Amino acid sequence: xxxxxxxxxxxxxSCLGIGADPxxxxxxxxxxxxxxxxxxACDGFPVQYGGEIHDFNPRDFVENRKALKVMSRDxxxxxxxxxxxxxxxxxDISKINPERSGITMGAGLLDNEIDEIAAxxxxxxxxxxxxxxxKFGSEGIRTLFPLWMLKYLPNMPACHxxxxxxxxxxxxxxxxxxxxxxxAIGEAFRIIERDGxxxxxxxxxxxxxxxxxxxxxxxFHTLANGNGTGRAAYRPFDRHRSGFIVGEGSGVIVLExxxxxxxxxxxxxxxxxxxxxxxxxxxxxxxxxxxxxxxTAMEMAFRDAGLSPEDLDLIHxxxxxxxxxxxxxxxxxxxxxxxxxxxxxxxxxxxFIGHTGFASGGLQMVLSSQIIKNQRIPATLNYEIxxxxxxxxxxxxxxxxxxxETILSxxxxxxxxxxxxxxxxxxxxx
Amino acid sequence: MSRRIVVTGVGxxxxxxxxxxxxWKRMIRGESGVGHITLFDASTxxxxxxxxxxxxNFKPWIERDPxxxxxxxxxxxxxxxxxxxxxxxxxxxxxxDPRRMGIYFAAGDGGAxxxxxxxxxxxAWGNNGxxxxxxxxxxxxxxxxxxxxxxxxxxxxxxAHLARLFRARGPVxxxxxxxxxxxxAIGEAYETIRRGDADVMLTGGxxxxxxxxxxxxxxxxxxxxxxNDDPTKVSRPFDFxxxxxxxxxxxxxxxxxxxxxxxxRKAKIYGEVIGYGxxxxxxxxTDSHPEGRGAxxxxxxxxxxxxxxxxxxxxxxxxxxxxxxxxxVETIAIKKIFREYAYRxxxxxxxxxLGHLIAAAGAVELITSLLVIQNGVIPPTINYEEKxxxxxxxxxxxxxxxxxxxxxxxxSFGFGGQNITLxxxxxx
Numbered sequence: 001x002x003x004x005x006x007x008x009x010x011x012x013x014s015c016l017g018i019g020a021d022p023x024x025x026x027x028x029x030x031x032x033x034x035x036x037x038x039x040x041a042c043d044g045f046p047v048q049y050g051g052e053i054h055d056f057n058p059r060d061f062v063e064n065r066k067a068l069k070v071m072s073r074d075x076x077x078x079x080x081x082x083x084x085x086x087x088x089x090x091x092d093i094s095k096i097n098p099e100r101s102g103i104t105m106g107a108g109l110l111d112n113e114i115d116e117i118a119a120x121x122x123x124x125x126x127x128x129x130x131x132x133x134x135k136f137g138s139e140g141i142r143t144l145f146p147l148w149m150l151k152y153l154p155n156m157p158a159c160h161x162x163x164x165x166x167x168x169x170x171x172x173x174x175x176x177x178x179x180x181x182x183x184a185i186g187e188a189f190r191i192i193e194r195d196g197x198x199x200x201x202x203x204x205x206x207x208x209x210x211x212x213x214x215x216x217x218x219x220f221h222t223l224a225n226g227n228g229t230g231r232a233a234y235r236p237f238d239r240h241r242s243g244f245i246v247g248e249g250s251g252v253i254v255l256e257x258x259x260x261x262x263x264x265x266x267x268x269x270x271x272x273x274x275x276x277x278x279x280x281x282x283x284x285x286x287x288x289x290x291x292x293x294x295x296t297a298m299e300m301a302f303r304d305a306g307l308s309p310e311d312l313d314l315i316h317x318x319x320x321x322x323x324x325x326x327x328x329x330x331x332x333x334x335x336x337x338x339x340x341x342x343x344x345x346x347x348x349x350x351x352f353i354g355h356t357g358f359a360s361g362g363l364q365m366v367l368s369s370q371i372i373k374n375q376r377i378p379a380t381l382n383y384e385i386x387x388x389x390x391x392x393x394x395x396x397x398x399x400x401x402x403x404x405e406t407i408l409s410x411x412x413x414x415x416x417x418x419x420x421x422x423x424x425x426x427x428x429x430x
Numbered sequence: 431m432s433r434r435i436v437v438t439g440v441g442x443x444x445x446x447x448x449x450x451x452x453x454w455k456r457m458i459r460g461e462s463g464v465g466h467i468t469l470f471d472a473s474t475x476x477x478x479x480x481x482x483x484x485x486x487n488f489k490p491w492i493e494r495d496p497x498x499x500x501x502x503x504x505x506x507x508x509x510x511x512x513x514x515x516x517x518x519x520x521x522x523x524x525x526x527d528p529r530r531m532g533i534y535f536a537a538g539d540g541g542a543x544x545x546x547x548x549x550x551x552x553x554a555w556g557n558n559g560x561x562x563x564x565x566x567x568x569x570x571x572x573x574x575x576x577x578x579x580x581x582x583x584x585x586x587x588x589x590a591h592l593a594r595l596f597r598a599r600g601p602v603x604x605x606x607x608x609x610x611x612x613x614x615a616i617g618e619a620y621e622t623i624r625r626g627d628a629d630v631m632l633t634g635g636x637x638x639x640x641x642x643x644x645x646x647x648x649x650x651x652x653x654x655x656x657x658n659d660d661p662t663k664v665s666r667p668f669d670f671x672x673x674x675x676x677x678x679x680x681x682x683x684x685x686x687x688x689x690x691x692x693x694x695r696k697a698k699i700y701g702e703v704i705g706y707g708x709x710x711x712x713x714x715x716t717d718s719h720p721e722g723r724g725a726x727x728x729x730x731x732x733x734x735x736x737x738x739x740x741x742x743x744x745x746x747x748x749x750x751x752x753x754x755x756x757x758x759v760e761t762i763a764i765k766k767i768f769r770e771y772a773y774r775x776x777x778x779x780x781x782x783x784l785g786h787l788i789a790a791a792g793a794v795e796l797i798t799s800l801l802v803i804q805n806g807v808i809p810p811t812i813n814y815e816e817k818x819x820x821x822x823x824x825x826x827x828x829x830x831x832x833x834x835x836x837x838x839x840x841x842s843f844g845f846g847g848q849n850i851t852l853x854x855x856x857x858x
Binding site for chain 2: 040041042043044045067070098099102103107108109114115117118119121122125129131133134135136137138140141144145146147148149150153154155156158159160162163165166167168169170171172173174175176177180183187190194196211212214215216218219220221276277278279280281283292293296300413415416417
């Protein structure tokens with residue numbers, strides 16, 4: 001018999017607050033958390049708005065001070081979101097079987113703290129101010145602290161969390177850019193389904209809200225222009241969209257095998273019923289014209305779910321706001337949904353919190369779970385003027401409904417990785 | 431009925447050589463690929479030695495495809511090894527539906543664009559206690575950095591290029607779980623075919639951390655040996671005088687196929703993947719669990735999934751990094767699972783010859799395991815001179831050994847506590 005997998009805990013840290021509840025509260029108030037960047041001076045930079053978290057104190061989430069010292073902000077955010085997910089899901093760590101509990105996290109290259117690495121480089125310069133490798137070897141290295149490397153290894157979010165919560169089952173770290181967290185959730189679903197675990201923590205974390213991070217996003221030509229319009233510059237699917245605004249955060253969900261969840265009377269948000277992943281050839285510096293990978297991922301998810309696209313109630317789009325990216329997603333939706341494509345509601349939620357990269361699929365699934373539980377569809381903020389090339393029913397205002405039985409959530413990496421997950425409303429069916 | 435998964439193609443680029451054949455030949459002769467670092471001036475670094483890949487030729491790929499001109503060293507290795515594996519498997523575009531071919535890879539990072547990185551900092555020294563003036567950095571950074579060089583550092587780029595070049599449009603993923611990564615990728619690729627989500631998977635790993643920040647980072651952690659005088663002698667897994675691992679680089683790639691699919695196209699079969707176990711130590715960031723808790727469980731899960739007894743294993747390809755703790759804990763874990771048979775089963779670590787390929791290590795080790803089955807010869811653990819009382823098993827010291835081998839268990843344990851065990855068997 002097929003093992004069924006349900007979502008039983010939500011953890012979120014974003015510019016809209018600490019926890020899934022403050023995030024949802026802001027979402028139903030149609031309030032964005034994006035504002036002028038405050039954590040470093042960026043006047044003169046083409047983009048000065050971001051989804052910054054101002055009230056985050058890592059000590060609230062990591063007791064061990066030594067551990068905290070070896071955590072980049074990405075790791076701190078991941079630990080916080082995981083703790084919140086466990087708390088929210090009412091999971092008592094002492095009562096779960098550690099060998100049957102695991103983790104998959106989305107991550108990637110973690111940015112160095114600029115002053116920390118700069119101090120090391122400065123100590124490696126000769127008298128004329130030129131970098132000397134021999135001086136780096138003899139003096140520069142010693143500027144860094146002994147466990148420096150651990151602070152930035154991509155697998156460390158998963159490692160810290162597995163240690164903090166004694167998760168002795170599978171531990172994996174997926175590094176597929178903006179698709180990473182969605183893939184991590186899809187793979188966690190597969191692990192429970194094949195009896196590799198009963199409980200999995202899955203999601204992702206990213207902080208590129210720093211000089212290195214926003215510089216890299218800017219040279220990739222992915223950021224929205226138009227500082228004059230402030231947070232409203234982030235407008236997925238809108239005719240005048242021009243890219244994204246960077247956010248930071250972590251989104252983590254707890255996945256459980258159904259019987260395991262029922263036995264402990266868990267609150268169930270939704271059942272995960274389908275996952276698909278695929279490759280295409282649209283990486284950043286090529287012309288983006290190929291929508292076939294996005295189509296394949298969605299089609300696989302539907303096949304996996306045993307569901308026809310005709311029965312789907314809502315698409316929670318990747319909706320990055322990058323002009324061609326949104327166009328390709330629309331094209332793929334038309335391919336998969338045929339004549340229904342222009343009727344089915346589509347929502348993009350990144351304008352609430354900014355594009356959080358490795359974390360985005362995790363935060364998106366936190367929101368998908370809340371949408372299906374509360375039967376309310378958020379607004380696609382700042383969507384005003386339809387793009388004649390995009391014939392979709394973009395949800396413009398918060399909508400109360402009772403009819404959302406299934407949601408498809410998409411996440412696409414800029415380098416050609418695509419992931420789609422389908423969830424179904426939980427109504428106590430067994 | 432459950433789907434069986436076989437290996438039909440293999441490719442290696444490593445410090446021992448740039449194809450599978452030369453790697454195998456040199457391993458059987460017990461040769462070392464470790465030498466002094468030439469990729470940068472490491473003369474003042476605590477560690478000055480590593481296992482570098484030498485004399486490889488990536489130019490033909492760039493000539494064919496200019497998009498490859500900026501890819502990282504890890505991606506170059508991945509493409510070269512994947513090219514060998516794809517060719518070895520006799521795969522051709524028409525052989526498969528691209529949507530039924532996937533990739534599960536373990537690519538590391540592409541390495542920093544050091545020159546521009548340093549320049550971007552040197553134009554922005556701050557005042558008033560701030561090391562970098564962020565405003566100045568941001569004003570200049572956009573012009574200093576090269577978008578292609580920055581992009582190609584992301585681990586997902588290796589995956590993107592592989593998918594493009596080898597026409598895979600099915601399920602793709604890239605995991606980066608330190609030293610366990612490529613074994614984990616192979617395990618997950620195996621599960622992907624087993625579930626029916628693909629018929630063919632390209633899998634393995636590619637990594638190069640022989641760059642200033644990589645060597646610096648491992649040196650700060652005191653994980654590397656700092657004996658620099660006799661490079662070929664210092665990687666000495668299980669030997670009493672071991673004192674750290676030797677950093678190496680390269681790639682190993684395997685083509686996995688569903689058995690019926692492979693049979694239909696009359697593919698040659700290296701062996702069958704029959705077991706996969708994956709656990710976490712959940713203990714400490716830098717140390718393995720002292721009793722090998724996670725390692726024991728990973729081996730147990732792999733044996734259970736393969737439905738074999740420990741006595742059915744004829745050879746163990748050890749993780750064997752040459753660090754004091756790893757080799758001791760791995761020995762403890764093997765004894766726990768194999769009991770008295772632990773003293774009779776041959777165990778060897780090819781890291782003694784290659785050094786540690788980090789994310790790519792497990793893939794090269796699994797390919798070697800398949801070659802052991804095919805050739806009936808076990809590669810040695812070289813530099814094994816003095817017995818450690820804590821490590822008292824048969825590590826196939828110094829000399830390759832002829833031995834009929836049907837089933838191999840291969841371990842990979844990652845920094846941070848990820849443990850992976852894979853089991854392969856002669857195809858029958």
